[in-house]
Amino acid sequence: MGSSVFASLNDLGWGFFGYLVPFLFVLTIVVFFHELGHYLIAKLNGIRVDVFSIGFGPEIVGFNDRSGTRWKLSAIPLGGYVKFFGDENAASVPDQNAVAALSEAERRQTFPGQPVGSRAAVVAAGPIANFLLAIVIFAGIFMLHGKQVTTPRVDAVQAGSAAEAAGFVAGDVILSIDGRKIESFADMQRIVSGAAGQTLRVEVERGGVVQSLQVVPTLREIKDNFGNVHRVGVLGISRSMSPGDVKFESVGPLAAVRLGAEETWFIVERTLSYIGGVVTGREAADQLGGPIRIAQVSGQVATAGFVALLHLTAVLSVSIGLLNLFPVPLLDGGHLLFYAVEAVRGKPLSERAQEVGFRIGFALVLMLMIFATFNDILHLTSS
Known part of the structure; x- marks a missing residue:
């Protein structure tokens, strides 16, 4: 009996790592390119970047580059962030007192010190990077396999x-x-x-x-x-x-890029159609999945080979890019909505209005995560 229990625990352990490693591979690539989009456009606009982190929480390993940015891998691998000079925290909430105390030259290196168009470009660059990553992966697969x-x-x-x-x-x-x-x-x-x-x-x-x-x-x-x-x-x-x-x-480079773009657009179109179906009652919401489902699918797809895992990476990249464009405060799309209002009004919304918006956005995102995780657990128990 003891050896049987040990064998079961051993299988469980290997099964866990069989899901964990592919999951971390997929998620790290997607998050890295998303944050890289924010980082590159921020640097182009003269914004100083203090931290580029994959994951949240305590730092596991990291280094400082010549511009002073701390590149690090953190303990909780469920996302990442870019922290700009003058930000109060990883959510890019500006430290108003610290920014007010800066000189004019220093203020121009902060995110809030940029024109609304530049801020919008930095925010939009994350989801755009996700779409570009997907196109490149799909194009590479088409070129490799025809x-x-x-x-x-x-x-x-x-x-x-x-x-x-x-x-x-x-x-x-x-x-x-x-x-x-x-x-x-x-x-x-x-x-x-x-x-x-x-x-x-x-x-x-x-x-x-x-x-x-x-x-x-x-x-x-x-x-x-x-x-x-x-x-x-x-x-x-x-x-x-x-x-x-x-x-x-066989598919050449230009045709591969076109097919990659078409594949990316198909995922966007299908996702929006599904969400519209959920809203109108034509589709069941139980197909929405969270980190557990992604980990499970990553492990399953990994058994089919590295190319299949790359394909899943591209699909997930499109999904995360699209999700971040939804006009929900806390997501990139919510920031873009605020900037659109600012561009029309000629001045930003009040701090109070933005704070209320972010609280509502946080509640919506939290409810979505709980619902998706609940679906994941139901899916595991029924499979």
């Missing part, structure tokens, strides 16, 4: 499916969906997966003649290779895998 293109030809139609009800037949080639050109079977799947319950107008080529069909994708639960359940829209058709319909294309 692109598989499967002709959007229907091989078979499932009995009783949405496709059968709409009049699809074997041999149909899908040309467009709601006016969007379809070049591969994957293009069709991406649109359909996020359109359960919606009426789609599909143009198909049948025997050399273009026909228009209307179809409502059915919501179905499917399991991925790791056993995770996803709810997606399906038509009930299978693709043609004949040699003439499946090919691999």
Whole structure:
């Protein structure tokens, strides 16, 4: 019995590290580039940067560069921050008394001492860096592996499916969906997966003649290779895998960047569509995940190889960049909202108004984190 218990604890330990290491790899890259965006644009605007930290809490290791910035790795690896000269804390709250006591030359090196346009550029640079990172990763994957293109030809139609009800037949080639050109079977799947319950107008080529069909994708639960359940829209058709319909294309640098940008935009579009569905009641909020789910998925994806882990890094980078652009005080988007109001009014909001806004933002972010963690725990206990 003792050896059995030891073996179970050993498996648990290895399982924990199997999740932890990929999770830290993914999150560190995403956070680093997000904060690097803030850092680089701040330096371009002459702002002095005191601290560049990956993680929060006590410092584990660090060094000072020639400009005086302290680069460090901290104990709690769930984020990071850039602390500017004149800031009171890691949340970039300015120390008003300290800033007031500075000389004019020193004040120009602080974040609050910058014009509203410069401050907005520094704040926006973080999410933009996340999008650029994703594009670069996706582009690199396309250049390395090329692109598989499967002709959007229907091989078979499932009995009783949405496709059968709409009049699809074997041999149909899908040309467009709601006016969007379809070049591969994957293009069709991406649109359909996020359109359960919606009426789609599909143009198909049948025997050399273009026909228009209307179809409502059915919501179905499917399991991925790791056993995770996803709810997606399906038509009930299978693709043609004949040699003439499946090919691999090499991708050059410019085409790879374009495809990387398209992949990034698809994630943005799908995420916004999902959030809109949650608000309107079309989608269930139980798909929202937090750090536990990210750690679990990171560990699972890591077993598929380094390229798969990089792909997850790009997806997470887009998600974090988009989340930070939401107009919620405390997030980058909330700061940008305040700066937009300041640009219109010609003066910033009062300290009291900003403080109330940040408290509301903190409450919203905290509730979202609790809800996501609750979903994570339910997901673990049900899997």
